[in-house]
Amino acid sequence: MSYEVENSALLKWVHDTAAWCTPDDIHWCDGSDEEYDSLMAHMTESGMATPLQKRPHSYLFRSDPSDVARVEARTFISTPNKDDAGPTNNWIAPDQLKATLRHLFHGCMRGRTMYVIPYSMGPLDSPFSIIGVEISDSPYVVCNMRIMTRMGKDVIEHLGAEGTFYPALHSVGSEQDVSLASPMWPCADTDHKYIAHFPEERTIWSYGSGYGGNALLGKKSLSLRIASYVARQEGWMAEHMLILRLTNPQGRRFHIAAAFPSACGKTNLAMIEPTLPGWKAECLGDDIAWMMAGKDGRLWAINPEAGFFGVAPGTSYATNPAAMDTVRRNAIFTNCALTDDGDVWWEGINGSTPGHLIDWKGHDWTPENKDLAAHPNARFTAAMTECPVLSPDWEDPAGVPIDIFIFGGRRAGVVPLVTESIDWDHGVFMGATAASETTAAATGAVGNLRRDPFAMTPFCGYNMADYFQHWFDMGDVLGDKAPRIYYVNWFRKSSSGKWLWPGYGDNSRVLKWICERLEGKASAVATPIGNIPSVNDLDMDGLDWSHEAVEAILRVDAEAWKQEVLSIEQFFAQFGDRLPARLRDQLLKLAQRLNT
Ligand code: OXD
Numbered sequence: 271m272s273y274e275v276e277n278s279a280l281l282k283w284v285h286d287t288a289a290w291c292t293p294d295d296i297h298w299c300d301g302s303d304e305e306y307d308s309l310m311a312h313m314t315e316s317g318m319a320t321p322l323q324k325r326p327h328s329y330l331f332r333s334d335p336s337d338v339a340r341v342e343a344r345t346f347i348s349t350p351n352k353d354d355a356g357p358t359n360n361w362i363a364p365d366q367l368k369a370t371l372r373h374l375f376h377g378c379m380r381g382r383t384m385y386v387i388p389y390s391m392g393p394l395d396s397p398f399s400i401i402g403v404e405i406s407d408s409p410y411v412v413c414n415m416r417i418m419t420r421m422g423k424d425v426i427e428h429l430g431a432e433g434t435f436y437p438a439l440h441s442v443g444s445e446q447d448v449s450l451a452s453p454m455w456p457c458a459d460t461d462h463k464y465i466a467h468f469p470e471e472r473t474i475w476s477y478g479s480g481y482g483g484n485a486l487l488g489k490k491s492l493s494l495r496i497a498s499y500v501a502r503q504e505g506w507m508a509e510h511m512l513i514l515r516l517t518n519p520q521g522r523r524f525h526i527a528a529a530f531p532s533a534c535g536k537t538n539l540a541m542i543e544p545t546l547p548g549w550k551a552e553c554l555g556d557d558i559a560w561m562m563a564g565k566d567g568r569l570w571a572i573n574p575e576a577g578f579f580g581v582a583p584g585t586s587y588a589t590n591p592a593a594m595d596t597v598r599r600n601a602i603f604t605n606c607a608l609t610d611d612g613d614v615w616w617e618g619i620n621g622s623t624p625g626h627l628i629d630w631k632g633h634d635w636t637p638e639n640k641d642l643a644a645h646p647n648a649r650f651t652a653a654m655t656e657c658p659v660l661s662p663d664w665e666d667p668a669g670v671p672i673d674i675f676i677f678g679g680r681r682a683g684v685v686p687l688v689t690e691s692i693d694w695d696h697g698v699f700m701g702a703t704a705a706s707e708t709t710a711a712a713t714g715a716v717g718n719l720r721r722d723p724f725a726m727t728p729f730c731g732y733n734m735a736d737y738f739q740h741w742f743d744m745g746d747v748l749g750d751k752a753p754r755i756y757y758v759n760w761f762r763k764s765s766s767g768k769w770l771w772p773g774y775g776d777n778s779r780v781l782k783w784i785c786e787r788l789e790g791k792a793s794a795v796a797t798p799i800g801n802i803p804s805v806n807d808l809d810m811d812g813l814d815w816s817h818e819a820v821e822a823i824l825r826v827d828a829e830a831w832k833q834e835v836l837s838i839e840q841f842f843a844q845f846g847d848r849l850p851a852r853l854r855d856q857l858l859k860l861a862q863r864l865n866t
């Protein structure tokens with residue numbers, strides 16, 4: 271240990287865990303460059319990491335082919351009372367789940383090193399921040415946590431003798447001896463993977479997967495599942511949202527927090543390069559926002575993370591130049607393809623397809639090959655500080671004041687490009703009924719429509735009906751200082767299956783309309799589903815677009831929305847009496863507006 275640990279609760283937990291998991295060694299992480307480099311050197315030696323000749327200080331990893339995404343079916347919210355986890359979460363009683371896991375964790379680190387990873391979500395000096403300690407037997411996890419969080423010695427100093435921390439225990443599982451040269455990290459088979467959360471104890475136990483969302487426990491597990499539970503108790507919000515600062519040509523700033531399901535373009539929007547002249551965007555975060563009412567009554571937000579864990583396929587200099595520049599150096603890549611000259615490659619990176627690659631499974635690949643060279647959920651891990659459009663205020667311990675909430679999803683039909691909520695309650699209804707076609711970010715079928723309220727279905731650490739009520743409660747606290755709420759759909763298609771909207775930098779056209787609505791400058795048309803820009807309200811300068819094409823993307827089809835009402839009714843039914851009356855009321859009002 272390169273530092274003194276005075277915190278007896280931490281020392282005891284580490285001691286007890288070591289006695290139980292029986293690692294060969296214990297390594298207390300200090301978060302230094304030397305530590306990172308030496309772990310990478312070790313993993314390079316064992317064949318697990320491939321240093322990239324073309325990107326300084328960057329490495330490629332490949333997972334086991336079965337360990338490529340979050341496993342929602344194996345993710346549990348273990349509250350003593352099943353109803354407190356609610357119908358959208360998997361539940362096993364804490365005693366039973368712990369008994370199963372006690373058995374699995376027993377001796378699971380034999381032959382391996384146990385890493386103690388102290389980390390802070392949020393800047394150490396922020397009133398928002400939470401200290402966690404993850405114990406893991408994966409050096410890949412250590413290196414990723416170093417990028418994704420503030421990790422190491424400073425956290426231990428901050429914790430001191432008496433400070434409290436959220437414990438998280440992780441093992442890749444498997445009997446496989448990782449000291450043997452292995453090109454992939456080991457993992458357990460699907461039925462023995464458990465991503466277990468005990469919200470009342472603020473504790474996480476994750477077994478059997480080395481993949482990001484299942485293993486980097488500061489991210490989804492602590493900052494969303496556990497934090498959302500704590501946030502409700504303490505009166506703040508933990509949301510699956512990017513944070514973006516937009517400055518208009520007159521120099522007025524708008525702060526936007528936006529929730530989209532996984533792999534629906536949050537990172538692209540967080541790093542948007544507006545195509546509209548004079549508009550400037552700065553990134554503050556691409557995945558998670560913690561928000562509290564400030565002394566001024568407004569809602570203030572921080573991004574608790576220190577890095578990006580983004581989806582690589584589809585990222586290119588055309589779609590997200592800032593992300594491409596973010597990963598030029600000091601990055602970790604997972605399940606991307608490898609070029610012969612030592613660079614990474616993925617579908618949608620643009621440019622010509624190389625004649626030969628090593629695919630994400632480690633096999634030779636040529637363009638005739640029908641399989642994808644990179645896994646569709648291949649990822650990059652990179653520090654926020656590598657991002658060329660990072661806001662200078664990204665670490666402000668007070669956060670930034672949020673003006674606008676945006677919800678959205680991937681919908682080929684029905685949902686127009688942008689809709690403004692009528693009021694807070696209607697905005698909460700929009701968030702609660704958000705729906706999206708599923709992506710490769712989680713295991714399971716891709717392209718199925720599912721309701722994903724507030725993009726929190728996989729991440730809400732308690733009963734979703736109570737979470738809806740929490741949104742109403744926050745609105746009551748914020749009153750007329752509450753952010754305005756919008757719903758967007760960049761993904762609408764024509765009947766022949768063509769995208770109707772160019773997306774990416776041109777999404778700034780929609781953001782401009784939203785900002786001008788806040789300033790009272792832009793007009794809108796009231797429709798049964800909310801306020802929509804008319805064709806002339808959207809700034810389409812510089813785009814060769816017909817009136818009809820803009821109309822098509824803004825169209826509200828009342829008949830299709832009547833079907834939506836039926837589907838929302840079905841979706842709400844699962845929450846029974848726990849569903850807030852204010853949501854039922856909103857559904858009724860929508861039905862009435864559609865029928866008149
Ligand atoms: C993520 C996800 O990794 O949502 O951010 O899956």
Ligand code: MN
Pocket residue numbers: 510531532557
């Ligand atoms: Mn996410």
